[in-house]
Amino acid sequence: MYLEFVKLNWHLFVALVAIIALLAFEPLRTRHGGIRSVSADELPRIMRDEKIIILDVSDAKEYAGSHISKARNIPLNRLDSDIQTISKFKARPVVICCRVGNRSSKAARILKKHGFSNIRTLHGGMAAWTKENLPVET
Numbered sequence: 001m002y003l004e005f006v007k008l009n010w011h012l013f014v015a016l017v018a019i020i021a022l023l024a025f026e027p028l029r030t031r032h033g034g035i036r037s038v039s040a041d042e043l044p045r046i047m048r049d050e051k052i053i054i055l056d057v058s059d060a061k062e063y064a065g066s067h068i069s070k071a072r073n074i075p076l077n078r079l080d081s082d083i084q085t086i087s088k089f090k091a092r093p094v095v096i097c098c099r100v101g102n103r104s105s106k107a108a109r110i111l112k113k114h115g116f117s118n119i120r121t122l123h124g125g126m127a128a129w130t131k132e133n134l135p136v137e138t
Helices: 002-008 010-032 041-048 060-065 102-111 125-131
Strands: 036-038 054-055 092-095 119-123
Touching: 002 010, 092 102, 092 125, 102 119, 119 125
Parallel strands: 036 119, 054 092, 092 119
Antiparallel strands: none
């Protein structure tokens, strides 16, 4: 019975395997690229101990809604063209955040391409930050 179901719906199983592979591949690719992530509960300590730049790659409307104090906003779709606005911070640690963390890994690859070396992403993005009841600005 199960074998018959698999035979009739083979395309669903192929799609399932592809999705699982993509989900597993993204963290490996990020880790292999030298980009680390930081949790929301670790970030305040890092902000206190290190002179970091927080880069919020959310769109302007999301950023205006709430963001981490002193975060600089460059939406992901403008990051490549506006890289000169933060290029003077290449030597400093950069923590990238967005709403839930999806855009952060893409932004990290862009920064890496432009010579930034100490890059971290906020795991879970602003959703994780607010879940931990950490302060935001509006």
